[in-house]
Amino acid sequence: MSLDLFFDPKSVAVVGASRQKGKVGHEIVAALVAGKFPGDVFPVNPNADEVEGLKCYPNLKEIGSAPDLAVIVVPPKFAAGVMSECGQVGVKAVIIITAGFKEIGPEGKKLEDEILQIARRSGIRVIGPNCLGVMVPGKRLNASFGGELPEIGAVGYVSQSGALMTAILDIARANDIGFSTMVSIGNKADVDELELINAMARDDQTKVVAGYLESITDGDRFVRQVEIISQDKPVLLIKSGGTGAGAKAASSHTGSLAGNETAYEVIFDRAGIIRCDSVRTQFDYAQAFVHQPLPGGQRVAVITNAGGPGIMTADAIERKGLKFAELTEDTIAKLTDNLPAAANVHNPVDVLGDALPDRYESAIATVLADPGVDSVVVVLTPQAMTDPDGTAEAILRAAGGAPDKTILACFLGGQKIARAVGMLRRGGVPQYESPENAVTTLRVMSDYVAWRNRPKRVVKLFPVNRRKAEQIVERHLRRGVREIAEMESKDILEAYGFVTPKGMIATSADQAADIADQLGYPVVMKIWSPDIIHKSDVGGVKVGLNSPQQVMDAYDLMVYRIPKKLPDADIHGVLVQEMCKGGMEVILGMNRDPHFGPLLMFGMGGVTVEVLKDVAFYLAPITAEEARDMLSRTKAYQLLEGVRGQEGVDISAIAEGIQRLSQLVTAFPEIQEMDINPFVVGPEGSTPVAVDARISVEKR
Numbered sequence: 038m039s040l041d042l043f044f045d046p047k048s049v050a051v052v053g054a055s056r057q058k059g060k061v062g063h064e065i066v067a068a069l070v071a072g073k074f075p076g077d078v079f080p081v082n083p084n085a086d087e088v089e090g091l092k093c094y095p096n097l098k099e100i101g102s103a104p105d106l107a108v109i110v111v112p113p114k115f116a117a118g119v120m121s122e123c124g125q126v127g128v129k130a131v132i133i134i135t136a137g138f139k140e141i142g143p144e145g146k147k148l149e150d151e152i153l154q155i156a157r158r159s160g161i162r163v164i165g166p167n168c169l170g171v172m173v174p175g176k177r178l179n180a181s182f183g184g185e186l187p188e189i190g191a192v193g194y195v196s197q198s199g200a201l202m203t204a205i206l207d208i209a210r211a212n213d214i215g216f217s218t219m220v221s222i223g224n225k226a227d228v229d230e231l232e233l234i235n236a237m238a239r240d241d242q243t244k245v246v247a248g249y250l251e252s253i254t255d256g257d258r259f260v261r262q263v264e265i266i267s268q269d270k271p272v273l274l275i276k277s278g279g280t281g282a283g284a285k286a287a288s289s290h291t292g293s294l295a296g297n298e299t300a301y302e303v304i305f306d307r308a309g310i311i312r313c314d315s316v317r318t319q320f321d322y323a324q325a326f327v328h329q330p331l332p333g334g335q336r337v338a339v340i341t342n343a344g345g346p347g348i349m350t351a352d353a354i355e356r357k358g359l360k361f362a363e364l365t366e367d368t369i370a371k372l373t374d375n376l377p378a379a380a381n382v383h384n385p386v387d388v389l390g391d392a393l394p395d396r397y398e399s400a401i402a403t404v405l406a407d408p409g410v411d412s413v414v415v416v417l418t419p420q421a422m423t424d425p426d427g428t429a430e431a432i433l434r435a436a437g438g439a440p441d442k443t444i445l446a447c448f449l450g451g452q453k454i455a456r457a458v459g460m461l462r463r464g465g466v467p468q469y470e471s472p473e474n475a476v477t478t479l480r481v482m483s484d485y486v487a488w489r490n491r492p493k494r495v496v497k498l499f500p501v502n503r504r505k506a507e508q509i510v511e512r513h514l515r516r517g518v519r520e521i522a523e524m525e526s527k528d529i530l531e532a533y534g535f536v537t538p539k540g541m542i543a544t545s546a547d548q549a550a551d552i553a554d555q556l557g558y559p560v561v562m563k564i565w566s567p568d569i570i571h572k573s574d575v576g577g578v579k580v581g582l583n584s585p586q587q588v589m590d591a592y593d594l595m596v597y598r599i600p601k602k603l604p605d606a607d608i609h610g611v612l613v614q615e616m617c618k619g620g621m622e623v624i625l626g627m628n629r630d631p632h633f634g635p636l637l638m639f640g641m642g643g644v645t646v647e648v649l650k651d652v653a654f655y656l657a658p659i660t661a662e663e664a665r666d667m668l669s670r671t672k673a674y675q676l677l678e679g680v681r682g683q684e685g686v687d688i689s690a691i692a693e694g695i696q697r698l699s700q701l702v703t704a705f706p707e708i709q710e711m712d713i714n715p716f717v718v719g720p721e722g723s724t725p726v727a728v729d730a731r732i733s734v735e736k737r
């Protein structure tokens with residue numbers, strides 16, 4: 038069923054209405070009345086005749102017809118009874134404001150389940166329980182106790198916290214931000230965030246979908262559907278709290294580096310969601326998306342009446358990775374004609390401290406007309422001659438003349454600019470507290486544009502030997518063995534097109550020397566035990582062994598020393614392996630998030646990865662572009678490209694490795710975690726080698 042009845046009901050019943058001011062049952066009726074809801078409002082309470090001047094009904098049946106929407110504020114123990122009554126009368130949409138359900142523990146959970154069962158049986162949709170309600174300013178519907186209805190606007194908001202919603206409304210009111218809808222979702226027993234985001238995406242009044250979420254109910258569906266919505270409308274989310282995925286003890290590097298927040302970062306990237314770290318920044322971005330066109334490019338021009346703030350803005354542009362617009366000769370000539378001789382006619386354009394509105398206006402219009410300018414930040418400080426209100430009007434006029442270009446204002450000050458700021462906001466030119474905030478907003482907008490224009494995702498499929506990998510995985514599952522050790526992990530990798538060093542297991546020093554002779558020197562030796570995951574930690578790896586004698590000594594030393602350190606480890610022998618020379622050590626890995634699926638990791642540093650923590654994550658399946666993007670997000674990316682005469686490595690070969698890993702973990706949902714560490718990469722044209730690997734599997 039669509040959620041229309043929640044947003045545009047013709048009649049609303051308030052079950053549990055109260056005459057007593059301050060009680061929620063009273064405040065909801067009062068809010069509906071004060072908001073001038075044009076439809077019928079039916080207070081329901083057997084112990085009252087009248088609430089807020091409206092006739093009160095003893096029960097829903099007495100109303101005589103089914104209201105479109107029922108708001109339930111009765112204590113939890115009566116909620117199920119009211120739900121049944123809703124079912125009998127034919128109410129299809131219910132908001133349960135009352136708290137005391139799932140959030141208080143098993144007892145509350147039982148009541149909530151009971152309500153949900155009735156809802157499912159009777160075809161009733163439920164928002165809540167434990168929520169603040171719903172506000173639709175355009176319909177004059179205030180079915181909430183969140184206070185006065187906000188202004189009508191274009192932001193649709195979903196909040197998982199009722200208390201925060203009141204703060205959001207207050208901030209919005211102070212900043213002239215309006216809403217199309219505002220929904221507090223509470224425990225989301227039935228209607229969840231995704232359904233509401235979808236409803237807002239379909240709603241013509243809503244230009245920007247925003248929200249505060251603590252959890253996401255169905256991660257996989259969320260990513261798929263929001264990716265489609267983001268293509269059309271920006272989705273701005275604040276996300277707090279962890280996924281719980283990190284709680285499980287991880288045995289791989291990837292697992293331990295994938296913190297609680299990683300999954301959210303990864304899925305937000307995929308779905309084009311703009312993540313906000315505060316309500317403040319969320320509104321900074323929202324007002325720009327609502328009122329301003331998306332920037333056509335990254336070239337920013339600044340117009341200011343003060344040198345210092347002009348430089349601050351220029352610095353922010355540089356820091357945020359945007360481009361400083363270069364004005365054309367034509368523009369410079371026009372500015373020279375119209376501005377005093379002392380003015381700076383280059384970006385940042387300084388119209389000087391005595392600039393009156395007309396000077397601002399002509400400069401802004403000239404700069405906006407420049408084909409090399411995508412967006413403009415207008416900075417103002419209230420100096421002796423400055424007319425903030427007049428300048429605000431001038432900016433609005435100039436902006437009206439260039440509807441395709443993004444224009445943001447940054448009036449610095451307090452009381453002197455307060456009125457002008459309100460004028461700007463209401464006129465559709467967003468105002469920012471600092472140049473940094475304005476420029477950050479431009480950056481966010483330009484990232485969103487880039488995301489929308491991203492190439493179509495094509496996931497390349499490599500020819501692989503799936504069957505071979507499957508045999509190994511299944512054998513481990515059958516035997517209940519979680520960890521697939523190095524040798525067999527590498528067999529799986531080879532089946533998926535990775536190159537691994539040759540090697541064999543020796544069970545005596547003589548045999549080790551024989552194997553080394555066959556492989557050719559130098560060789561590497563590694564302790565071979567299903568109980569030892571990180572071999573070098575226990576002295577179980579020796580590299581650069583150059584002679585049979587060194588090999589035999591290394592063998593004896595390992596099988597003598599390691600059992601002393603780890604008396605319980607079952608040691609099967611020593612792996613003698615080809616040594617790969619040169620190259621850079623990186624790690625490729627995967628950690629499967631229970632909600633969102635396989636998170637791929639790329640990181641620098643091989644064994645030192647957990648120290649450096651220079652890693653990037655992405656959701657599988659991955660495309661070639663996304664794999665390259667992952668590499669470029671690490672701090673050490675320049676090392677991969679080559680710096681200061683140091684030769685770089687074959688970046689596309691690493692990207693291919695990530696894509697092959699992606700194909701493997703997508704094909705085998707049983708693979709829970711894995712590391713290829715190190716993955717040794719050499720110069721352009723060379724083939725990387727998966728030197729060490731471990732995979733852990735679990736029955737699905």
Ligand code: ADP
Nearest residue numbers: 538561570571572573615616617643714715729
């Ligand atoms: P573990 O991760 O269990 O400690 P590895 O097999 O990854 O063991 O070996 C540890 C380190 O030894 C690697 O990061 C790499 O620097 C080096 N190493 C291991 N095997 C080879 C090899 N075949 N060629 C070159 N270096 C190797």
Ligand code: MG
Nearest residue numbers: 714715729730
């Ligand atoms: Mg390793």
